[in-house]
Amino acid sequence: xxxxxxxxxxxxxxxxxxxxxxxxxxxxxxxxxxxxxxxxxxxxxxxxxxxxxxxxxxxxxxxxxxxxxxxxxxxxxxxxxxxxxxxxxxxxxxxxxxxxxxxxxxxxxxxxxxxxxxxxxxxxxxxxxxxxxxxxxxxxxxxxxxxxxxxxxxxxxxxxxxxxxxxxxxxxxxxxxxxxxxxxxxxxxxxxxxxxxxxxxxxxxxxxxxxxxxxxxxxxxx
Amino acid sequence: xxxxxxxxxxxxxxxxxxxxxxxxxxxxxxxxxxxxxxxxxxxxxxxxxxxxxxxxxxxxxxxxxxxxxxxxxxxxxxxxxxxxxxxxxxxxxxxxxxxxxxxxxxxxxxxxxxxxxxxxxxxxxxxxxxxxxxxxxxxxxxxxxxxxxxxxxxxxxxxxxxxxxxxxxxxxxxxxxxxxxxxxxxxxxxxxxxxxxxxxxxxxxxxxxxxxxxxxxxxxxxxxxxxxxxxxxxxxxxxxxxxxxxxxxxxxxxxxxxxxxxxxxxxxxxxxxxxxxxxxxxxxxxxxxxxxxxxxxxxxxxxxxxxxxxxxxxxxxxxxxxxxxxxxxxxxxxxxxxxxxxxxxx
Numbered sequence: 001x002x003x004x005x006x007x008x009x010x011x012x013x014x015x016x017x018x019x020x021x022x023x024x025x026x027x028x029x030x031x032x033x034x035x036x037x038x039x040x041x042x043x044x045x046x047x048x049x050x051x052x053x054x055x056x057x058x059x060x061x062x063x064x065x066x067x068x069x070x071x072x073x074x075x076x077x078x079x080x081x082x083x084x085x086x087x088x089x090x091x092x093x094x095x096x097x098x099x100x101x102x103x104x105x106x107x108x109x110x111x112x113x114x115x116x117x118x119x120x121x122x123x124x125x126x127x128x129x130x131x132x133x134x135x136x137x138x139x140x141x142x143x144x145x146x147x148x149x150x151x152x153x154x155x156x157x158x159x160x161x162x163x164x165x166x167x168x169x170x171x172x173x174x175x176x177x178x179x180x181x182x183x184x185x186x187x188x189x190x191x192x193x194x195x196x197x198x199x200x201x202x203x204x205x206x207x208x209x210x211x212x213x214x215x216x217x218x219x220x221x222x
Numbered sequence: 223x224x225x226x227x228x229x230x231x232x233x234x235x236x237x238x239x240x241x242x243x244x245x246x247x248x249x250x251x252x253x254x255x256x257x258x259x260x261x262x263x264x265x266x267x268x269x270x271x272x273x274x275x276x277x278x279x280x281x282x283x284x285x286x287x288x289x290x291x292x293x294x295x296x297x298x299x300x301x302x303x304x305x306x307x308x309x310x311x312x313x314x315x316x317x318x319x320x321x322x323x324x325x326x327x328x329x330x331x332x333x334x335x336x337x338x339x340x341x342x343x344x345x346x347x348x349x350x351x352x353x354x355x356x357x358x359x360x361x362x363x364x365x366x367x368x369x370x371x372x373x374x375x376x377x378x379x380x381x382x383x384x385x386x387x388x389x390x391x392x393x394x395x396x397x398x399x400x401x402x403x404x405x406x407x408x409x410x411x412x413x414x415x416x417x418x419x420x421x422x423x424x425x426x427x428x429x430x431x432x433x434x435x436x437x438x439x440x441x442x443x444x445x446x447x448x449x450x451x452x453x454x455x456x457x458x459x460x461x462x463x464x465x466x467x468x469x470x471x472x473x474x475x476x477x478x479x480x481x482x483x484x485x486x487x488x489x490x491x492x493x494x495x496x497x498x499x500x501x502x503x504x505x506x507x508x509x510x511x512x513x514x515x516x517x518x519x520x521x522x523x524x525x526x527x528x529x530x531x532x533x534x535x536x537x538x539x540x541x542x543x544x545x546x547x548x549x550x551x552x553x554x555x556x557x558x559x560x561x562x563x564x565x566x567x568x
Contacts, residue, residue, distance in 0.1 A: 164312075165265050165288050171545075173553050182548050184258070184266065185559035197559050200230065200312055 002064070004044040006085055010060045014050030017057030026058065026077060033081040043085060055106030056096060070096035122209060122216035129213065131155065136179075138170040144219050146206060151176040151190050157206040157217045158193050162186055164201070179203075223302040227253065228272070230313035238302045244269075244276065245297035246414055249324050254317050256310060259566075260298045260361055260417050261372050265289075267297040274306030280369055322353040324417055331409050332384065334401075337473035340391040341437055342402065343376065346411065351381035354416030355423060356448035357441045357536060357563065360385065363412040364400050370414065371397045374441035374538070374565065378448040385415075388440040388473075420536055420563035421445075424452040428534040428561070429459040433522050433547045435539025439464050439474055441565065445536060446481045446489075455485035461526060462490065465518025465543065467497040469504055475511075482510050494521040519547040523554055530555035537564035 010027050011017040018024070030045045051059055056070040060080075067090045069080060076094055083089045098104050123141045125148060131137045136149040138160045145160035147169050162169050167183040174180065178196060179188045186199035193203030207218040223238045225247065238247035245267050248255040257267040262280050265288030272293075280299045289295065297308075317323070329346040336342050356378045361370035373387035392398040400406070422430065422445040430449060432442040442462065449455060466472045478491050492512040493504075500513040514521045518539075526533075535557055537547045544566045551557045 165268075166290070173549050175553055175556075180552050180559070182545050183264075185548070185552075185562060187559060 005042045006044070006065075007063045008043070008045045008060060008085060009048035009051075009063070010045065011049070011051055011057060012047040014054060014057065014059075016054045017050075017059055020071075021058035021073065023058050026060070026072070026074065029074070029077050030081060030085070033078075034085070037086050039086060052103035052105060053096070053098075056098075056104070059096065062090075065090060068096040069094045121218045121220060123219060125157070125208075125215045125217050127213050128155065128210060128215055131215075134174075134176060136170055136172075136174060138168060141217060142219060146217055146219075148208070148215065149174060149179065149190060154191075155208055155210065155215065156190065156193075157208040157215075158188075158203040159205075163203065164199070169203075223274075224305040225302060226305075226307045227255065227269070227314070228307065228309045230311065232314075234314060238306075241301055243279075243298060244300050244302055244306075244308070246324070246326065247302075248297070249417075250326075252317065252323055254314050255297055256312055256314075257298060257417070258419075259285075259372060260414075261370060262286075262296055262299045264566075265296070268294050269297050269308040269310045270294050272307040272309055275303035276300045276306060277303050318423075320423075321355060321421075322416055324415055326412065326414050327352065329385070329411050329413050331407050331411065334406055337388065338471050341471075341473060342389055342391075344387045344389065344401070344406075346385050346387070346413075348383055348385060348413070351383050352385065352415060353381060354378075355418075355421035356444040357421040358416035358418040358444075359441065359565070360387070360413045360415030361417065362387070362397075364397050365409065365411070367396050367400060369397075370412075372417070374418070374444065375416070376440045376443045378444045378451075388437045390437045418565065420538065420565050422448060422534075422536070424448065424454070426454070426534060427458070428532050429461070429529075430454065431522070431526065431533050431535040432460075432462045433465075433518060433535065433537045433539075434463070435465045435518055435543040436471070438538030438540075438543075438565070441538050442536060443474060443477060446478075450481050450484050450489075455488045458488065459529075460485065460489040461492070461522075461529075463492050463494060463518050463522040463525075465494040465496060465521070465539065468495060469498070469501050475508055479508065479510055486510070492521060492525060494518040517543070517546065519543060519550050522547070523550045526555070530557065533557060534561045535563070537562065539566075541566045 010023055012023045027047055034040055034043045058072045059070050061068050080091050083091050125139050125141055131148045131150045136147055138147050147158045147160040149156045162181040164186045169181055172181045174190050179190050187196040188203050193205045195202045209216045225238045226235045234253045236248050236251040236253050245255055245257055258264045262283030262285045265285040268288055270293050276295055278300045283299050285296050328349040332347045333345040334342055359372045359374040362373055363370045376386040389401050391402050434442045482489050482491050494514050494516050496517050499515050505513050535551050537544050544564055551562050
């Protein structure tokens with residue numbers, strides 16, 4: 001006897017499922033439904049890796065019934081939730097039964113979501129590799145100048161102009177720890193934007209998010 | 223006129239004479255208003271007018287690009303028309319103990335010497351003795367020409383009665399045209415001095431690195447003069463890197479050799495030529511110097527590798543050369559900003 005009476009797996013990180021539907025959102029919807037029904041002790045919804053059925057997504061699996069669903073749309077979720085996950089009756093019309101065991105990928109070119117910002121608050125800045133290794137670059141996002149700093153594998157976004165004399169910080173340097181404006185040598189912590197040394201004001205930071213190769217910032221602040 | 227300055231760390235008040243620049247009035251009376259170039263370019267001295275009236279003598283100053291609203295102005299270019307209350311964003315630092323306050327004084331051009339095809343040296347007799355720190359500069363106003371130019375003192379003497387400047391000829395520059403023209407000797411000039419934070423003071427417990435491009439060597443000569451006199455190079459190293467385009471553009475070799483010969487064990491002079499290979503006659507004539515082809519910051523970076531510990535660096539020259547040197551000193555040498563003193567000409 002396992003820990004849960006019903007265990008749901010939603011593919012959120014395979015090659016194609018996340019491009020065929022907003023599978024992260026599916027997980028949220030299902031979890032909210034389980035919670036609303038007060039069944040969270042009994043039902044578990046997990047994000048999952050690839051099921052090796054690429055091209056048939058978005059896909060989710062319900063155990064211990066071993067029922068697989070393919071091509072699930074957002075509007076199908078209420079029915080799967082009510083009928084199967086909470087009610088124990090599989091939704092036959094959505095069942096995935098390819099007739100072959102094991103992996104069953106169809107050749108669907110994965111749509112590498114280039115332009116799907118994670119939420120309306122996020123604005124696309126640039127491609128991650130537009131920012132030179134251990135360098136920084138200034139971009140204009142919705143009329144706001146944003147400096148993107150790359151330190152090793154990490155990326156940070158700040159106001160583009162030095163708070164001292166409004167000089168472009170892009171013309172300065174950073175060594176992975178300290179960012180220095182060359183105009184008057186004001187310095188800032190690369191990771192936090194906090195002022196160091198002579199600097200009397202820190203840098204305003206922006207939340208930065210990477211989705212695939214694309215970078216997004218939330219301009220409403222840190 | 224009464225000027226009140228609200229700064230990040232409190233308020234200060236001082237008197238400002240009619241027609242006097244607000245920056246000068248404050249500095250003269252011991253209020254360390256923020257400034258760097260003092261000639262309308264860098265924007266460091268900007269302030270916001272909260273009440274009263276000011277007027278800019280140079281509304282088109284390039285430093286105006288740093289002003290964000292109608293209420294902001296450059297203190298180095300503006301006079302007060304009324305009692306004023308100003309706000310500056312930063313905190314006012316105390317003046318370095320013992321640093322001489324600047325003042326206005328007159329001077330007479332005593333001699334002009336041509337150093338290269340486009341660089342001359344001027345010797346000025348001062349109306350009254352002037353104390354200044356090695357590495358500081360003066361604002362110079364020329365009769366009939368609006369606006370001051372900044373020139374570093376080449377010499378260093380306590381209670382100096384004479385100062386020397388190096389001036390590079392600028393095509394189209396009014397002051398430059400006047401200084402290079404006829405009838406300069408015996409002319410009267412106006413000075414406001416001393417200014418600048420790129421100073422060397424005795425007691426510094428660090429090696430001294432000077433990186434100069436062209437006429438940027440001027441302030442370094444003052445620093446070397448005081449450091450030699452003070453015996454600084456008995457205990458600490460001195461590294462001088464002097465960058466010029468070609469051998470024809472170099473000057474002050476006699477003076478540099480005099481400094482070097484006084485402290486041969488620890489004072490090294492390297493001349494970098496950016497636009498030509500080193501002519502063999504040069505090292506033959508100046509065996510005490512090192513010569514290299516390259517940009518001066520690159521030559522300095524190469525030769526200073528592994529020797530940046532306990533170094534105070536002085537940098538002066540054209541803006542691209544200064545910026546490249548700052549990159550080197552921050553990134554490769556990892557010097558703290560307090561140990562990097564620089565002037566950018568613009």
